[in-house]
Amino acid sequence: MQKQLxxxxxxxxxxxxxxxxDILEVCQMKEIEEAENGVAAVEKARTFKPDLVFMDIVMPGKDGIEALEEIKSENPKIKVVMASSAGTQSHLKKALDLGAYDFIQKPVTLESVTSIIEKMINEGESAHV
Structure with a gap:
């Protein structure tokens, strides 16, 4: 993968x-930040300005849906991928309605992450034509 996200x-x-x-590093992503909850994610999105966010839905404090809404309202260009474990399907529709880019099922696999990164890069390339 050539483009750095x-x-x-x-x-x-x-x-x-x-x-x-580990999966992102296999995909040769070098600029990776982490947040342990929705509050930290919103703060990091402000300062780090990511292209892509992998967001858990169920977290203490501010959940992934609330964080998604805040991040998208501040920067609509950021692509947010919701990570969902079994039993959170009801949240997925709401997340997609709020502007989530995609979702992946936990446990996260190399294939699911690669496919999202490739989709994003391909869309970005076609936008520059």
């Missing part, structure tokens, strides 16, 4: 953040 990982689980970071 700035990626923010937001999940309250350290293990999931590490797994996602």
């Amino acid at each position: 700035r990626v923010l990982i937001c999940d309250d689980s350290v293990l999931i953040r590490k797994k996602l970071r």
Whole structure:
């Protein structure tokens, strides 16, 4: 993958953040930041200005839906991908209505992350034609 994306990982689980970071590094992403909850994600999105955010839906404090809404209202260009475990499908429709770019099912796999990054890069390239 040639294009470098700035990626923010937001999940309250350290293990999931590490797994996602490892997958992103395999995809040769170099600029990766992490946030442990929705409040931190909104703050990091403001300062780090990511191209892509992987956002857990269920988190303490501010959940992924609230954080998505805030991030998109401040910067509509940021692509937010919701990460959902079983049982959060009802939240997915709301997330997509609020402007989520896509969603991936947990446990996160290299294939699902690669496919989202490729889709984003391909859309970006076709926008510049």
